[in-house]
Structures are given as C-alpha cells and as structure tokens.
Amino acid sequence: MSREHLHTLVALVENRPGVLNRIVSKVRQRGFNIESLAVGHSEEPGLSRMTFVVDASLVDTEQMVKQVEKLIDVVHIEDITNKERDMLARELLMVKVKCKAETRSELLNLVNVYRASVIDITPTSMIIEASGDTDKLDSLVELLGDFGVIETCRTGQIAMLRGPERVGPDAGHQHVLLPHLAGGRAPGGLF
Amino acid sequence: MKLNGAQIVFECMRREGVRHVFGYPGGSNLPLYDTFIQYPDIQHILVRHEQSAAHAADAYARVSEDVGVCFATSGPGATNLVTGIANAFMDSIPLVCITGSVVTTLIGRDGFQEADITGISLPVTKHNQLVLKVEDLAQALKEAFHIARTGRPGPVLIDIPRDVQQQVCEFEYPDSVHLRGYQLPPPPDPALARKAAALIAEAQKPLILAGHGVIISKAYAELKELAETCQIPVITTLLGISGFPGTHDLCMGMPGMHGMYWNNMAISETDLIIACGMRFDDRVTGRLKDFAPNAKIIHIDIDAAEIGKNVRPAVAIHADLKPALAAINAEVKPKDHPEWKAWIKAMRDEHPSIALPETDTLLPQYVVSRLYEITGGDAYVCTGVGQHQMWAAQYFWYDKPNSWVTSGGLGTMGFEIPGALGMQVAKPHDTVWTICGDGGFQMTSQELAVFVEHKLPVKFAILNNGYLGMVKQWQQMFYKDNKSAVRMHQPDFVKLAEAYGMKALRVTDKAGVDAGIREAMAHDGPVLVEFVVDEDENCFPMVPPGASLQETVDQPPVLVRDKEVTGTR
Known part of the structure; x- marks a missing residue:
C-alpha cells in the first residue's frame, strides 16, 4: 500500500x-x-x-x-x-514464524540485519520482536513469508516530532471560575 | 452540610437557576422524586412520555434562553429521551438530562430496566457522564450546566445510579470547573474583522445568511446594524427565523429547499455571503458543488468544526457571533447596493413565491396567514415537521426576537405538542400558538393531558390534510405518484381534545377561519382548532432533492395531483 x-x-x-x-x-x-x-x-x-x-x-x-x-x-x-520539524514514527512487531534446524541460521541472519531480537524459540517456531517504521516492519514480514508466518501482532504506529518541544496544548490549562448564582440566572451572554 | 445524592442534585439545580423540570418517575429515580417536596421552588411537570420531557425542556430552553432540565428513569425511560436529546443536539440547545440508573452493583449485569444510556446517547450529546460516587456528583453537575450553556450549546446527560442518589456526603458546590479539554472560543481577531470589512466594502451583491447562531448569541442588534449600515439583504435560515425582523425591508425570508425563489436565485448570483452562525446544511445549500458559485464567503461560527465542513470560506471567524459582528461593525463604512436590491426586487415581482392563490377551498397557507394577521404577529409559534412547518415559516412574519421554535436539524415529527408545552411554561403570560400537522400530532397527542392539568393556554392549530403531507408530496413528485403509507385514518381531533377536557373546534371552510382563531384566542385555557384543509395543496417553492438552488421549482409542476391541474396557482 x-x-x-x-x-x-x-x-x-x-x-x-x-x-x-x-x-x-x-x-x-x-x-x-x-x-x-x-x-x-x-x-x-x-x-x-x-x-x-x-x-x-x-x-x-x-x-x-x-x-x-x-x-x-x-x-x-x-x-x-x-510539519517543519521531522516526524519520527515507530511501531512494534511480534511475529511467530515457522523454523526448522536447517532454516534457523538464515532466520537469525535476518533478525540481525533488521536489528530485531528473538524472544522465544521452539524446535519448530520462533517469535521475533522488531521495532521500526512501518516500511521496515512490512519488509521484514514480507521476507519472513518465505519461512511461513504463523502469527503477527503489531501495535500500530506511535510518533513524535524532533526537537525539544512536545506535542500538546500551547498554554496552561484553563481554569474557569463560575460564581455561585443562588436562585439566579445563567452568567454571560450565551444561553 | 451533609446531603444525599438526590438533595445534591436539587441544590445544584437551585444554584444554576433551574425553576422547572420536565420528567417522568420510575424505579431508578425514586430518590430524586422523593426530594421535590423539599424544593418547592423547583416545579415538576409530569409529561406522559419521556420523549416529550426532552422536547419540552428543549423548547423551554430556547425561549427562556437558559438550560432546560429533564428527568427520566433508567432503561426505557432513558431510551425514550433519546429522540429529544438528538433533536436538541442537532439544534444546539442546552439541556441537562438527568437519568436514574440501576444500582451500581447491577450495572453491566443486565439488571431490570438497565440500559447503557451513556453509551447510547454518546453520539447525540455534547457530553455525558455516569456518576459512580456521590462525592463526584456536584462537580459533574456543575460541569454539565457549564458545558450545556457555553460555547455551542448542547445537551449533557448525567446518569446517576439509584444508590448514588441515596448515599450521603458533605456537599459543597464547586465554584469553578477544570476541564482541560474544553476551551471557549477566543474573542474575535480584529485583523479578521478588518478583512471581512474589506470584503464587504468591495462586494457589489452581498447577502447575509443568518442562522440560529444569531438567536443563541443574541446578536440581534449587531446583525441589524450590519445589515442597515451596509444595506445588505438578510436571508434567514429555518432556525434563523426571528433572529432578524420578518417585516424589515431587508428581510428576504428563508432560502433552500422550500425557500423563496428570489433567495435561491440571489444566492446563485451573489458575490459575497456573510454567514452568521449557520452551518450550510444540505437543506439550505441544495447540491453543494453548485452552491453560490460566484460568492466569497465570510463564515462566523462559534464551532470551529463548522468552518470548512461544507464550504471553504475566504474569511473564517471562529468566535461568538455577537462580539464578532460588533468587531466587523466597527470596521465597516455605510454603503448601499441599489442595483442589487433592484435585481432582487425584480426577481420577487416576477416570482412571487408565496402569493396566496385565489381559491374557494381552505388552503393551509391561508390559515397561517390569517393567524399572522389576527395575532398581529404577537405570539410565540411552535411547529412540528413537514408541510405545515414550511408554511408556518413562509406565511408568518416573525418580528419578535426568538419567537419561532421548530425542530430544524433532526426534523422530529411530534415536536409541536411538547415543544408548545415547554414554551408556555417558560412564557406563562404570552400567547403560544402551535401549528401542527395531523401526522405529527398523533405522535405526541398524549401530552394534551398536561396542558389541561396545568391550565396552560396553548392554542393548537392542526392543519389536517389527512396525509403525511410532505412524504405524499415527494411520492407525487419523485415516486410516480405512488402514494404509499401516507393516507392516515384520523381520530376525531375535536372529540380527542374534549376527552382530555380541552376546548376544541373544527373549521372546514375559508369563511370560518377568522372566527375560529378569534374564538381560540378569547378562551383563557388550551384550545384545539382543527382546520380541515385542501388535501391537494403542496409546498412550494421546492428544490428537488439533489438539485441545485438554480433549479428551484417555483410553481407546482403539472400532473402531480390526483386531479388535473394547471401549472399556475
């Protein structure tokens, strides 16, 4: 896509x-x-x-x-x-892939290239954890397809802008004072 | 002071200035109803169906210019409110709806009369909250009233489990709200006001489109000043009616689907639209891509999400309308547009959209125009939804500010009866006429009992054509005259009203109209007048659905009726 x-x-x-x-x-x-x-x-x-x-x-x-x-x-x-400042976007992926003795080293090579890690291993499967931008994770999943993907799980993207400022409201929080109106009418010109 | 949850609700209402509650008791709000007796300054009006409680509170809020309050119990009581809440949401009406909920231990366990009303009402409320601790109740209510009445007003629902109504805590009414995610719009930007004024100075064919925001913001004087200073014709949307005097030289009436022909042509011709608190609804714009093809748009709205939603303005002012118009008025210079006004006048003379035809039969429009003449326009008018609503908008001139109450955005049939209830409670000394369709009337007619019970002297005018008229009109025009499920068996409306103990009369011909209206007005209680009107009459002008305003049909097309007709009226 x-x-x-x-x-x-x-x-x-x-x-x-x-x-x-x-x-x-x-x-x-x-x-x-x-x-x-x-x-x-x-x-x-x-x-x-x-x-x-x-x-x-x-x-x-x-x-x-x-x-x-x-x-x-x-x-x-x-x-x-x-935006003027670059956006950094990352996503976390867990993928469970079929793995036999003869494909294990090839898989571990891929894990290294993608700076991913293996977090579970069995005689017939492996769970790989990887993070990165969506394109990177897409390509890893695609390459793993040849080995037989059993399950994938992704967090969806999180993102930040470069530089010291945060993404959030500019000013402090608004604290609206509303005087009591014992039996009185609503304040202000609006309803 | 130690109070229980129900008492806290009443203390909060008292401090917010609430005088009337429309509601219906049930198992889950019994502690609230047990408390009315301790607060005689807050009057309860028992409706006969919860939908009416929300509609009555809605209309009450409109004419009293403050928050309307309604009560309902859990489950069906709460779900019955939903139509009324949705109506208030679409028309930006401040409501606080307080529902009783099943006890906290039953929530989520399919308790008797449990419904997830905060979930159900989510898309039709400005905000809602289920209050699970009595200690949170006062703050929740303070915020509910604040959110309902400020910014773009809207309904807020507070759901209170029965045990929370009974629990006791120390009561102190908070003096502030702390809502990090709720900011009121800033004052109007003077630079934008200057830009708007510059566009107004340049324009040769300007128009003002005045919406409900004029009334909500009480920007009557500012709107009039702008219109008069720059001699700009004012078109009032359905909910903008009575925001600008209906008989003013510059008032052009309604635009859009059943708007005046001249307005729809003027919108297609104008070079500048000053949109004041209106949201370019599809019933106003017709086919959007052909709307106002030559116009720049100045859009003033308190809701940022309305700006750019349907049209792209040249100048967007996100602010309360009243100060925004004042800021523009400070920048504009007097101007006149004689050629433009003459163009519109010529269009008006050529296509007198609402000239009453000479007929022997009793036309519904005739009834509305006689109502205007006889009341002298000194009345609050409510309507339901359909043909009668459009005629009431077209043939009555609303000079009195905020004297017109109708269900606009949601188009809720049945609003006419509970709406009139709320209006008369809010304005006990004023004349309230409610113009009803025979279809909508049967949706909420159980409320007639309330008018008799509280001696509320509302005057009901049913325009009875024996059909769901607007649906019939669409079937005639767009479904090859296949009238499906629109002919209605009627009760005897006079006997029905009398059964409730109400005075009622029937008018079947033109000659009886004036006498019927006068007799109703002379009576000091509620009166129903059934006008048996020409069932063939349809509502024009009309922009066919999906068509552009340029395609407005000014006169009824031939062969849309059972009998042979000509193309003129």
Whole structure:
C-alpha cells in the first residue's frame, strides 16, 4: 500500500473510563476510517497519548481534528504530518514464524540485519520482536513469508516530532471560575 | 452540610437557576422524586412520555434562553429521551438530562430496566457522564450546566445510579470547573474583522445568511446594524427565523429547499455571503458543488468544526457571533447596493413565491396567514415537521426576537405538542400558538393531558390534510405518484381534545377561519382548532432533492395531483 497519503494525528486525552469509546465512536460516526490507533500513558499524570494513522485521501483530516477536539475529554489533537520539524514514527512487531534446524541460521541472519531480537524459540517456531517504521516492519514480514508466518501482532504506529518541544496544548490549562448564582440566572451572554 | 445524592442534585439545580423540570418517575429515580417536596421552588411537570420531557425542556430552553432540565428513569425511560436529546443536539440547545440508573452493583449485569444510556446517547450529546460516587456528583453537575450553556450549546446527560442518589456526603458546590479539554472560543481577531470589512466594502451583491447562531448569541442588534449600515439583504435560515425582523425591508425570508425563489436565485448570483452562525446544511445549500458559485464567503461560527465542513470560506471567524459582528461593525463604512436590491426586487415581482392563490377551498397557507394577521404577529409559534412547518415559516412574519421554535436539524415529527408545552411554561403570560400537522400530532397527542392539568393556554392549530403531507408530496413528485403509507385514518381531533377536557373546534371552510382563531384566542385555557384543509395543496417553492438552488421549482409542476391541474396557482 502506498503510504504517501497517510497522516499521523497525535492526541492528548483525559485518562477516564470510556474515553477510548468516545473517541472511536466519534471517528466512526463521522466516517473517518483509521489505519491504526495506539494508546498509552503520557508524561502527564491523568492524560493518555493517542496516535492515529489515517488515509488523508479518504479522510478530511482537518475535519477529523476539529470533530475529535470537540470532545470534552480531548485536551489536544494535532496532525503532525508535514510539519517543519521531522516526524519520527515507530511501531512494534511480534511475529511467530515457522523454523526448522536447517532454516534457523538464515532466520537469525535476518533478525540481525533488521536489528530485531528473538524472544522465544521452539524446535519448530520462533517469535521475533522488531521495532521500526512501518516500511521496515512490512519488509521484514514480507521476507519472513518465505519461512511461513504463523502469527503477527503489531501495535500500530506511535510518533513524535524532533526537537525539544512536545506535542500538546500551547498554554496552561484553563481554569474557569463560575460564581455561585443562588436562585439566579445563567452568567454571560450565551444561553 | 451533609446531603444525599438526590438533595445534591436539587441544590445544584437551585444554584444554576433551574425553576422547572420536565420528567417522568420510575424505579431508578425514586430518590430524586422523593426530594421535590423539599424544593418547592423547583416545579415538576409530569409529561406522559419521556420523549416529550426532552422536547419540552428543549423548547423551554430556547425561549427562556437558559438550560432546560429533564428527568427520566433508567432503561426505557432513558431510551425514550433519546429522540429529544438528538433533536436538541442537532439544534444546539442546552439541556441537562438527568437519568436514574440501576444500582451500581447491577450495572453491566443486565439488571431490570438497565440500559447503557451513556453509551447510547454518546453520539447525540455534547457530553455525558455516569456518576459512580456521590462525592463526584456536584462537580459533574456543575460541569454539565457549564458545558450545556457555553460555547455551542448542547445537551449533557448525567446518569446517576439509584444508590448514588441515596448515599450521603458533605456537599459543597464547586465554584469553578477544570476541564482541560474544553476551551471557549477566543474573542474575535480584529485583523479578521478588518478583512471581512474589506470584503464587504468591495462586494457589489452581498447577502447575509443568518442562522440560529444569531438567536443563541443574541446578536440581534449587531446583525441589524450590519445589515442597515451596509444595506445588505438578510436571508434567514429555518432556525434563523426571528433572529432578524420578518417585516424589515431587508428581510428576504428563508432560502433552500422550500425557500423563496428570489433567495435561491440571489444566492446563485451573489458575490459575497456573510454567514452568521449557520452551518450550510444540505437543506439550505441544495447540491453543494453548485452552491453560490460566484460568492466569497465570510463564515462566523462559534464551532470551529463548522468552518470548512461544507464550504471553504475566504474569511473564517471562529468566535461568538455577537462580539464578532460588533468587531466587523466597527470596521465597516455605510454603503448601499441599489442595483442589487433592484435585481432582487425584480426577481420577487416576477416570482412571487408565496402569493396566496385565489381559491374557494381552505388552503393551509391561508390559515397561517390569517393567524399572522389576527395575532398581529404577537405570539410565540411552535411547529412540528413537514408541510405545515414550511408554511408556518413562509406565511408568518416573525418580528419578535426568538419567537419561532421548530425542530430544524433532526426534523422530529411530534415536536409541536411538547415543544408548545415547554414554551408556555417558560412564557406563562404570552400567547403560544402551535401549528401542527395531523401526522405529527398523533405522535405526541398524549401530552394534551398536561396542558389541561396545568391550565396552560396553548392554542393548537392542526392543519389536517389527512396525509403525511410532505412524504405524499415527494411520492407525487419523485415516486410516480405512488402514494404509499401516507393516507392516515384520523381520530376525531375535536372529540380527542374534549376527552382530555380541552376546548376544541373544527373549521372546514375559508369563511370560518377568522372566527375560529378569534374564538381560540378569547378562551383563557388550551384550545384545539382543527382546520380541515385542501388535501391537494403542496409546498412550494421546492428544490428537488439533489438539485441545485438554480433549479428551484417555483410553481407546482403539472400532473402531480390526483386531479388535473394547471401549472399556475
């Protein structure tokens, strides 16, 4: 698959029950197909960081960013593709491959070339762990195909921008003070 | 102060200014209902179906310009709210919906009357929350009211298990919310206001498209100032109606699918659209790729996601409309567009879209226009969805700000009765007319009991044509006149109303219309007037589905009716 249309979106979200459901529901409801999604804790307690990969030839990524950003639990979301700073993207792969005595050394050579590692070995199989960008992992899986792939498992891509700044909200968190209105009306000009 | 969960809900509501709750009790919200007696300043209105609680709270919110509140129990009570919540979501209405949930130990175990209402309501709420600890309740409610009423308003649902309503904790109402992911839009950027003003100064054929945002933001004065200073004609979308005076010289009425012919042509001709708090809905734009082909667009919206969703603006102002228009007004210079106004006037003279034809039969439009004349426009008007709704939008001139309440985005039939309920509760001393279709009326007619019970003097006008009229019209025009499932067996509406203890009368001819309306207005309680109207009448102008605004059909095409007709009315 051509990867030139793929965009990477990074979100910081409140780590609350149901937050993944909220985001995935919004993505589904608005018809944004995602190629991959990876979630984990962030550097800030209570916030998780999510990395989406979407096909921008099929998805209006600007709309997706705006729609997801509307969710109360989403603190920040940004399309980090084609920024001034380079994006570094990595993915983790585990692959279980058939292995006999006569193919073992050939497999170990491949593992070395790809800077992967073997994390389990049996007389008939091997589990290889590899990380890297998606193209690298795709090519490893392709080469392993000749030996007989039993199972593959991938995390989906995570990504960062080069340089000292993080991907996140610019300013500090907004703390909205709302005075009590005992029996009173709503504040402000809006409803 | 130590309070239980139910008392905390009421203390929060009191502090948020809630005076009325529309709702329905059941097993899972009994502690809440047990608490009403302790809070006599908060009145409960018992509806007859939870959908109506949400619709009534929705219409109440619209005319009272504050949050509407509704209660329902778990399971079916909560799922019955969903249509009403979706309606409020589509039309940006601030609601706080409080549902009782099964006790925490039963959640996820298919308990009796359990439904995952936070999951179900997720796509139709601005936010929702299941509160599992009584200590979290006050903060959740504080945030619910804040989220519902600020920014682009919308419904928020708070689901409270019955045991949480009963648990006790120390109550202190928080004085702030801390929502890292919820930022209100910034003040309008003066540089963008200057850019907008420059486009307005250049434009030869400008138009204002005024949407619901005018009303929500209360930007009436700012809109009027811009229109008058630069002499720009104002087109009001379905939900923008009553955001700009209907009888104002510059008011052009509605655009789009059943909009005025001249508006659809003007949109196709204009060189600048100033879109104020509207979202370029498909019913407004017709076929999007042919919408306003010659126009630059200035789009002002409080919701960033609306900007660029359907059209690409030349200037995008992501801000509350009222200060945004004020910022533009500070930059514009007085201007006039006599040629452009003359072009529109000529179009109007040539295609008088809503001229009433001379007929012997009782036309539904005639009823609406008499309602306008006799009330002098001094009424709050509610409608359902369909032909009657379009006629009510076309033949009544709404000068009073925010006097028009209708289900726009979701198009919910049956809104007309609970909607009128919410409006009359919010405006007890004003005249409320609700213009109903005979189909939609039967979706929520059980609520008539509530009007009698609370002596709410709403005037119901049913335009009874014996059909699901708008569906029939589409079948006639686009399905070779194959009228499928649109002819309805009707109850005797007069007897039905009388059975509820309501005054009711029937008008079957033109001559009786004025007397019927006057008799209804003279009565100090709720009244139903059934107008038996010409069943062949259809709603025009019309942009066929999928067509462009340039293809607006101004007059009914020949051979769309049972009987032979001519091409003119």
